[in-house]
Amino acid sequence: MDNTAEDMKPNDPTPIAVRQYLSRQGVETRLITRKDARHPVVECVLLADSLGKVALLLPADRMLDLAALRQQTGRQLAAAPLAERQQLLRKHGLQELPALDGLCGVEALADQHLPTTGEVCIQSGLRGQLLQLPASALVADAATRQVDVTVAVPEIELDYELSLFEMDRDAIEQSVGRFTAKRIRQRLEETLEIPPLPATAQEIIRLRVDPSADISKLSALVERDPSLAAQVISWASSSYYAAPGSVKSVQDAIVRVLGYDLVMNLSLGLALGKTLQMPEDEPQGFAPYWQEAVYTAAVVAELHSAMPREARPSFGLAYLTGLLSNFGYLVLAHVFKPHFSTCCRLWEANPHLDPRVVEDHVLGINRDQIAASLLNSWSLPGEVCLGIRHASHTDYYGLHSDYANLVCLSTRLLRRAGLVAGPRVPLEPALFANLQLTPVAARAALTKVQDGQDSLDALARGMES
Structure with a gap:
């Protein structure tokens, strides 16, 4: 193994509980950042039911299927309540849960798709830091049971043509037809049974x-x-x-x-946001709809101001794209009510994945597709529709990519700061290059929003009332 100055030392910032556990196992490790990870990443998800807590180790590029888990274990496991997770982390002096089966003294399960040879990377226990170690160190307890409870995450194929709205519409109609008994009608908003657009x-x-x-x-x-x-x-x-x-x-x-x-654009965003009601069942640990909308729009605005003047897109349209970037969440909750709770439980159980991955798995479409298609049918500007449609794609450089890239970068900054839910992933250099921004400028934009968080929270609460 490559031992460097970052190897375990007395002054290593890795939480002491992790260091002591690995020392007892005789495991050598290396502390790295996520952007430096060159080996498969393994995550640990804390689950619970009436019988107690379970730690599941699974590859970061696979999705936990709760139905398969329950079938194989005979238990009604779901994501552990946030309070229980925080209590376990505090007990062991951790910020994140490392994928080590014997670390926290709870029953462990290991997905059968875990690497068994070579090196892997796991959460170090410190937010934003990983440990590189041998795959053989993941499962040290003979009592850890192997299960087959994950599914592969499909590759995303980008479409740069405006015809994608028609293709999305076809996918939406197929999904609605599959999950409901509604007749497919001519107009998209009728197909989805969306309330009329406010006057x-x-x-x-x-x-x-x-x-x-x-x-x-x-x-x-x-x-x-x-x-x-x-x-x-x-x-x-x-x-x-x-x-x-x-x-x-x-x-x-x-x-x-x-x-x-x-x-x-603010007035339009506020009027559209009031079209649909907030869902009754929402995932734990996720920011409320309006709070995420306000945060995203605020970061988009600050990033826009930091761009060179000649490179800036329309400020108002950029702000509107940020404000409506999660509008598809409300549409999904409205159209797929019986299945929205399934999505909620899977979002909670797969915090290492973008929520859109879960939606594609359960429904065959995701929030960005359904929101962009609906907004396009309402004749909103193409900048907003395409900006939302590709808001989760770091490598989209097609028409109106600056709007999509602004929302994508804003979302990733907010996730890394823990202000909205979602995986904390490295910031792609291509995002900065396309927007002609520097990482320093992006961090400054986020800091300004964090400094004004109380004021933004007050605005969001006003929208929720």
Whole structure:
């Protein structure tokens, strides 16, 4: 094994419980960052039922199938409650759970697809740090049972053509037809049984393309919807924007604080977000819908400001793309109500995977496909539709890729900061290159949002009420 200066030393930052456990096993390790991982990564998921807790070791590129797990164990295992997981981590002085079967004193299971030879990487117990060690060190307890409870994660094939909305529509209709008894109708929103687009949203969409549109027309339109007007004024009054004096009207919000472009797109995003109700069953450990929407839009805005002026896309459309980036979550909950709970439990049990992987497995489509297709059918700008459709693709460089890349980078920054749920993965250099940003500028953008977190949380709570 390659022993370097990073090998286990007395001053090694690896949690002492992990160091002592591996020392007793006589295992040599190397502390690395995730971006330096050159070997298969193995994760540990903490599960529980009425009989107790179970630690499952599985490859990071595979998805835990709860139905298979329950069939093979005869137990009703699901992701352990967050409080129990945090209690176990605190007990052992850990931030993350390493994939070592005997570390935490709970029953362990090992997926049969684990590597058995060569080197692997596991969570070190420190957030953002991995341990490289021999695969043979993963399972040291003879009582650890081997199970076959994971499925492979399919490769994503990108489509750069605008025809992808038609292909997505076909996939959506097939999925709806497979999971429901509804008749497939001609219009997408009817197929999905989505409530009618609010009148205010329809008027804003028309105003967007009106060559005579101005501040007075936008103000009058927003003020006709008292709830929307109150939200826009609340947004402009937030300490996050540090507006001098009080904001007394929508026109005041436009002229003095937010600007025409932002209010136009903010109003549209707020109106669309109110189209669907929040789901009754939601996954534990996930940020509430509006909190994630507000955070993502805020980071997109800060990243946009950090880009060279000549490289910046439309600010208002970028902000709207961020604000609606998780709109598909609400659509999935509305259209696939009986199956949404299944997705929730699988999201909880597979925190190492992007939630869209679970959706593709359960439903055959994901939130980005269904949201982008629906928004496209509502005649929202192509920048927003494609930005959302490819928001999880780090290697998308097609039409309007700057919008998709801004949301993708924002989401990854928020995940790494623990502000929204999802795997903490390395930031792709290509994202920075495409947006003409530096990692330093991206971290500064995230820091500004973190500094204003209380104000953003207040805005999100206002949306939830």
